[in-house]
Amino acid sequence: MTRRHKTFILWLIVWLVMTALLGFLFNHYFSIAWWILFFAATNFSAFCLYGWDKLAAGQRIDRVPEVVLYFAVLGGGAIGALLGMKIFHHKTSKTSFQIVVALIILVQLVLIIFLNQKFNFFPAYLLQY
Numbered sequence: 001m002t003r004r005h006k007t008f009i010l011w012l013i014v015w016l017v018m019t020a021l022l023g024f025l026f027n028h029y030f031s032i033a034w035w036i037l038f039f040a041a042t043n044f045s046a047f048c049l050y051g052w053d054k055l056a057a058g059q060r061i062d063r064v065p066e067v068v069l070y071f072a073v074l075g076g077g078a079i080g081a082l083l084g085m086k087i088f089h090h091k092t093s094k095t096s097f098q099i100v101v102a103l104i105i106l107v108q109l110v111l112i113i114f115l116n117q118k119f120n121f122f123p124a125y126l127l128q129y
Contacts, residue, residue: 011049011068018045019075039076047076050084050091057090058085078105102128 018070026032053064055078069091075079081101084090091097115121 001032008063008065008067011064012071015045015049015072015075018048024119037084042072043078043080046072046075046080047084047087050081051088054090056082059122066097069097070104073104075102078108106124118129 019041022044023037026037026040030037042103046069049064049069053069057062057084069081078101085092085098085101
């Protein structure tokens with residue numbers, strides 16, 4: 001296994017463990033629905049990954065691989081990732097990265113709309129504007 005693969009697996013595990021721990025902590029201190037816990041934990045951990053990668057970019061520290069940052073978005077942390085990009089000014093000048101993140105978010109939105117129409121996941125009052 002190459003160093004690149006080891007780094008990818010390590011950071012993917014770090015993100016998954018961080019998300020699980022945050023979910024556990026949020027569940028311990030707040031009594032809210034499981035999907036809100038999942039949403040909060042994935043977004044906060046994605047935000048932290050982007051912050052760490054920005055910090056590592058200026059240091060001699062191992063960077064978070066881009067594919068792990070994509071997984072954080074794909075795993076439900078889109079808002080945290082976008083906030084991390086905005087607040088830390090990270091990956092904002094890399095157009096190819098922004099296009100991939102935008103495509104992942106677009107596919108997720110289309111999938112949510114499709115599944116909601118098919119299975120009516122969200123109550124009507126949540127979708128009114």
